[in-house]
Amino acid sequence: MNAIDSLHQRLAGVVGAANVRHDSGALLSYARDATPLQRGNPDLIVFPHSTDEVAAVLRIADEARVPVIPRGAGTNLSGGTVAVNGGIVLALTRMNRLLEVDEGDLVAVCQPGVRTIELEDAASAKGLLFPPDPGSHTTSTLGGNVAECSGGLRALKYGVMRDYVLWVEAVLPGGVVIRSGGRLVKDVAGYDLRRLLCGSEGTLAVMTELTLRLVPAPACSGTGMAYFAELSDAARAVSRVLSSGVLPVTLEFLDDVCIDAVEEYAQIGLNRTAGALLIFGQDGDQPTVDHDLTRIARSCEAEGARNVHIASSPEEAGELLQARRAVLPSLSRLGGLTILEDATVPRSRIAEMVDHIQAVARRHRLKIGTFGHAGDGNLHPTAVLDPADEDAVRRAELAFEEIFAKAIELHGSITGEHGVGIVKLAFLERQLGPDHVALLRRIKTAFDPHGILNPGKLGS
Amino acid sequence: MNAIDSLHQRLAGVVGAANVRHDSGALLSYARDATPLQRGNPDLIVFPHSTDEVAAVLRIADEARVPVIPRGAGTNLSGGTVAVNGGIVLALTRMNRLLEVDEGDLVAVCQPGVRTIELEDAASAKGLLFPPDPGSHTTSTLGGNVAECSGGLRALKYGVMRDYVLWVEAVLPGGVVIRSGGRLVKDVAGYDLRRLLCGSEGTLAVMTELTLRLVPAPACSGTGMAYFAELSDAARAVSRVLSSGVLPVTLEFLDDVCIDAVEEYAQIGLNRTAGALLIFGQDGDQPTVDHDLTRIARSCEAEGARNVHIASSPEEAGELLQARRAVLPSLSRLGGLTILEDATVPRSRIAEMVDHIQAVARRHRLKIGTFGHAGDGNLHPTAVLDPADEDAVRRAELAFEEIFAKAIELHGSITGEHGVGIVKLAFLERQLGPDHVALLRRIKTAFDPHGILNPGKLGS
Numbered sequence: 001m002n003a004i005d006s007l008h009q010r011l012a013g014v015v016g017a018a019n020v021r022h023d024s025g026a027l028l029s030y031a032r033d034a035t036p037l038q039r040g041n042p043d044l045i046v047f048p049h050s051t052d053e054v055a056a057v058l059r060i061a062d063e064a065r066v067p068v069i070p071r072g073a074g075t076n077l078s079g080g081t082v083a084v085n086g087g088i089v090l091a092l093t094r095m096n097r098l099l100e101v102d103e104g105d106l107v108a109v110c111q112p113g114v115r116t117i118e119l120e121d122a123a124s125a126k127g128l129l130f131p132p133d134p135g136s137h138t139t140s141t142l143g144g145n146v147a148e149c150s151g152g153l154r155a156l157k158y159g160v161m162r163d164y165v166l167w168v169e170a171v172l173p174g175g176v177v178i179r180s181g182g183r184l185v186k187d188v189a190g191y192d193l194r195r196l197l198c199g200s201e202g203t204l205a206v207m208t209e210l211t212l213r214l215v216p217a218p219a220c221s222g223t224g225m226a227y228f229a230e231l232s233d234a235a236r237a238v239s240r241v242l243s244s245g246v247l248p249v250t251l252e253f254l255d256d257v258c259i260d261a262v263e264e265y266a267q268i269g270l271n272r273t274a275g276a277l278l279i280f281g282q283d284g285d286q287p288t289v290d291h292d293l294t295r296i297a298r299s300c301e302a303e304g305a306r307n308v309h310i311a312s313s314p315e316e317a318g319e320l321l322q323a324r325r326a327v328l329p330s331l332s333r334l335g336g337l338t339i340l341e342d343a344t345v346p347r348s349r350i351a352e353m354v355d356h357i358q359a360v361a362r363r364h365r366l367k368i369g370t371f372g373h374a375g376d377g378n379l380h381p382t383a384v385l386d387p388a389d390e391d392a393v394r395r396a397e398l399a400f401e402e403i404f405a406k407a408i409e410l411h412g413s414i415t416g417e418h419g420v421g422i423v424k425l426a427f428l429e430r431q432l433g434p435d436h437v438a439l440l441r442r443i444k445t446a447f448d449p450h451g452i453l454n455p456g457k458l459g460s
Numbered sequence: 461m462n463a464i465d466s467l468h469q470r471l472a473g474v475v476g477a478a479n480v481r482h483d484s485g486a487l488l489s490y491a492r493d494a495t496p497l498q499r500g501n502p503d504l505i506v507f508p509h510s511t512d513e514v515a516a517v518l519r520i521a522d523e524a525r526v527p528v529i530p531r532g533a534g535t536n537l538s539g540g541t542v543a544v545n546g547g548i549v550l551a552l553t554r555m556n557r558l559l560e561v562d563e564g565d566l567v568a569v570c571q572p573g574v575r576t577i578e579l580e581d582a583a584s585a586k587g588l589l590f591p592p593d594p595g596s597h598t599t600s601t602l603g604g605n606v607a608e609c610s611g612g613l614r615a616l617k618y619g620v621m622r623d624y625v626l627w628v629e630a631v632l633p634g635g636v637v638i639r640s641g642g643r644l645v646k647d648v649a650g651y652d653l654r655r656l657l658c659g660s661e662g663t664l665a666v667m668t669e670l671t672l673r674l675v676p677a678p679a680c681s682g683t684g685m686a687y688f689a690e691l692s693d694a695a696r697a698v699s700r701v702l703s704s705g706v707l708p709v710t711l712e713f714l715d716d717v718c719i720d721a722v723e724e725y726a727q728i729g730l731n732r733t734a735g736a737l738l739i740f741g742q743d744g745d746q747p748t749v750d751h752d753l754t755r756i757a758r759s760c761e762a763e764g765a766r767n768v769h770i771a772s773s774p775e776e777a778g779e780l781l782q783a784r785r786a787v788l789p790s791l792s793r794l795g796g797l798t799i800l801e802d803a804t805v806p807r808s809r810i811a812e813m814v815d816h817i818q819a820v821a822r823r824h825r826l827k828i829g830t831f832g833h834a835g836d837g838n839l840h841p842t843a844v845l846d847p848a849d850e851d852a853v854r855r856a857e858l859a860f861e862e863i864f865a866k867a868i869e870l871h872g873s874i875t876g877e878h879g880v881g882i883v884k885l886a887f888l889e890r891q892l893g894p895d896h897v898a899l900l901r902r903i904k905t906a907f908d909p910h911g912i913l914n915p916g917k918l919g920s
Contacts, residue, residue: 102808103702103703104699104702104703104807104808105806105807105808106702127705148648149648149652151645151646155645155646156645159623159645160645160646162652162655163619163623172895172899176895177895178892178893178895178896178899179892179893179896180892180896182804182806182871182872182873183806183807183808183837183871184804184805184806184836184837184838184872184873184876185611185615185616185619185620185836185837185838186611186615186620186804186833186836186837186838186873186876186877187804187873187875187876188608188609188659188873188875188876188877188878188879188880189873189874189875189880189884189888189891189892190880190888190891190892190896190897190900190918191656191659191660191664191900191903191918191919192609192622192655192656192658192659193896193899195622195652195655195656196651196652196655196656198652199648199651199652200651204651215707216702216704216705216706216707217705219705239564242563242564242566242676243563243564244676245587245676245677245679246676247675247676284744284745284748285745285747285748285751287745287747287748288744288745288747288748291745344642344644344646344647345644346565346642346643346644347564347565347643348562348564348565348643373646376644376645376646377643377644377645377646378644378645378646411642411643412642412644413642413644413646413647413648413649414649415647415648415649416644416646416647416648417646417648418648419648420648420649420650424649428649428650431649431650432638432639432640432649432650433638433639435632435636435637435638436638436639436640436650436653437650439632439638439653439906439907440650440651440653442905442906442907443651443903443906445902445906446899446902446903446905446906447899447902458650458651459651
């Protein structure tokens with residue numbers, strides 16, 4: 001019996017034979033996540049059902065020094081769940097119970113495999129809001145959201161995933177279970193492990209239960225849009241809005257490439273002559289929503305916006321947001337390969353960054369549309385190309401290298417919400433410096449001395 | 461020349477002779493922080509002026525294996541800045557420059573020695589709000605606030621210090637400087653060191669520069685109060701308020717001991733027959749403030765509140781808040797020794813916890829008043845006694861041990877905002893368990909292999 005067969009047998013003893021797979025269908029399905037061009041070949045896919053099972057799997061894997069790659073729905077965009085060194089993909093999708101939504105304590109308790117939208121809906125049914133709103137929310141799991149520290153459209157006002165993690169149960173390599181935090185906004189007993197695990201990309205521990213903070217749902221919301229001749233005008237409008245005393249819930253932008261692609265695809269009447277489109281939204285009580293949308297509209301007009309428009313009904317607001325949601329599918333249909341990237345700059349540098357992206361695209365003869373969260377400076381430059389055109393793929397790699405370098409130069413980040421994964425590991429030291437990366441490695445070792453958790457990623 | 465003299469000489473070469481002190485006045489002043497009953501005797505007090513000087517001091521101290529205790533204004537309430545093993549107290553009060561307040565990026569950049577109130581005022585002057593609001597804000601420094609992850613009165617709505625730390629420059633033992641984060645709401649490049657340092661109580665690194673998030677200042681605010689016959693009624697009102705869709709900026713309570721003490725001292729017309737007083741506040745646009753205060757008042761009435769009152773002017777609102785602010789001085793004058801403690805429970809367990817505290821006080825024949833942040837379950841049971849009465853001091857120690865045990869039993873925390881320090885180190889393992897504490901020690905070692913930073917505290 002070879003090593004994998006022996007491991008298979010031991011793991012089957014823990015989770016049941018039906019929950020360890022190594023048939024070619026499973027091995028193929030779990031060789032990739034949503035990241036283009038990245039793949040790895042796991043040896044086994046294991047589907048645990050409980051914390052005890054996760055602990056037993058990690059004990060066995062640690063003894064055998066076999067890699068374990070925790071995984072939710074696989075919507076990752078940085079190759080974070082790709083098994084680059086083989087080993088066990090630990091799929092947490094069976095641990096999908098939403099255990100509690102408590103209106104008094106304003107918390108939800110859930111297993112990591114619960115999908116984001118399930119929590120959103122359960123909270124909404126009780127008059128509550130779970131603000132983190134990653135683009136993949138209909139598919140992604142909360143465990144994955146926490147592991148990646150997902151962001152989304154509401155981060156400017158409501159923050160990101162880390163701002164909603166109150167308690168974590170997690171299993172360390174070797175099988176030790178730790179619990180950090182509580183149903184508490186205030187808790188400073190010990191180093192803040194729950195927030196250290198948030199964004200640790202499956203490299204430190206496997207999260208098995210989460211307590212997440214909820215907030216009362218706002219009574220109303222509203223949406224508007226503004227066209228600008230130049231993206232730099234839109235960027236100045238963003239600064240003007242934020243300096244005016246308004247913190248909008250949504251402040252999204254599309255560059256001209258994206259406007260063009262969306263209109264081509266969705267035909268919703270966008271103005272294709274504009275250089276940029278800003279979509280803004282606010283929530284709260286009706287007077288605040290009305291007042292803030294008017295203030296945002298005025299800031300846009302002061303920076304030369306044309307056709308500023310505020311939706312007069314929820315249906316119309318939905319249509320405006322549709323323009324934003326249609327960007328990725330619209331761009332995707334322009335080429336067989338869509339590389340959706342993720343870089344953040346201080347919001348005062350957005351125009352400079354998008355200018356750079358457009359210049360890089362021209363120089364490398366690439367189609368790159370940029371859209372994203374203008375309010376928090378989180379940009380999604382997205383290249384579309386023919387995957388068979390190897391030279392174009394190579395040019396895209398060079399282009400994104402230059403884009404990341406610019407983000408670092410502008411005191412931004414190579415990743416705002418998609419994670420480092422394998423795609424950006426080579427750039428991490430450029431942003432953080434060697435001493436910082438060495439410290440990350442020592443922290444990794446404090447959790448995972450044998451380096452079995454998601455090797456080849458953060459902390460490696 | 462003995463070892464201390466030699467160290468003194470080397471440090472004087474770095475920061476200048478005037479900035480290394482070991483005169484008896486300095487040694488006495490820096491032997492204590494604001495924590496009663498705790499003291500330690502440092503060998504030297506060093507006042508660096510720059511990041512380079514901090515790095516040089518940490519290099520020398522690490523080589524010599526001499527403890528370094530970073531310290532701001534010394535308002536700590538858990539003995540966190542007491543030099544239990546001697547060594548160097550590194551007083552960061554000369555690094556007190558507020559470098560920038562940027563309305564476009566909604567950030568402030570400052571050195572660690574800037575006082576909290578200075579930032580509050582500078583932000584306010586530009587129409588911005590820095591929400592963390594520790595009780596010591598007129599004295600405490602921002603570096604200390606971050607190191608302790610300070611909370612305060614606005615945490616329910618706005619969160620605590622960790623929610624406002626965007627970028628940190630910090631020096632590791634040995635003198636290596638790392639920088640984490642940026643002017644970015646979204647940044648997931650690497651483990652989240654800035655939030656790991658938040659609440660690390662000076663045991664991992666010395667922070668030398670901070671970028672902090674600001675928010676637009678709300679246009680208006682309002683305050684109200686409600687008396688209850690029993691504290692359990694007030695606690696139920698808190699749950700009802702939060703379930704009703706309102707997230708108040710302030711939701712504070714006083715038990716009958718505190719009401720009595722405040723009225724005795726300040727004579728502001730409080731009703732001494734009440735079992736509890738709830739003070740609530742909201743900020744935002746005027747219609748939202750009015751609407752929310754009315755909703756909060758109705759929730760209080762539905763739980764049997766009498767005399768619900770909403771202030772009709774900012775002056776009157778100030779008077780209501782005065783009742784809350786007067787609690788600590790009022791209690792303090794009842795005895796020579798005031799032990800202000802800090803425990804958090806899920807907000808649904810507040811009544812149970814306060815009942816327990818009052819029973820413990822009776823059993824140990826102690827005067828303990830409890831007040832605090834009802835909205836986030838953060839309670840401040842405060843004992844007043846005669847410091848010369850050794851038996852009473854001993855009974856108070858036993859009482860707080862029982863109070864912390866109850867907080868743990870109710871899935872709360874031994875500390876919500878004051879830190880572990882030396883006062884609660886013995887209770888930490890009870891809350892977290894031995895495996896968790898062992899992991900904290902390994903994280904400590906990843907930062908500080910020779911254990912020179914604030915030894916005898918977190919991570920020891």
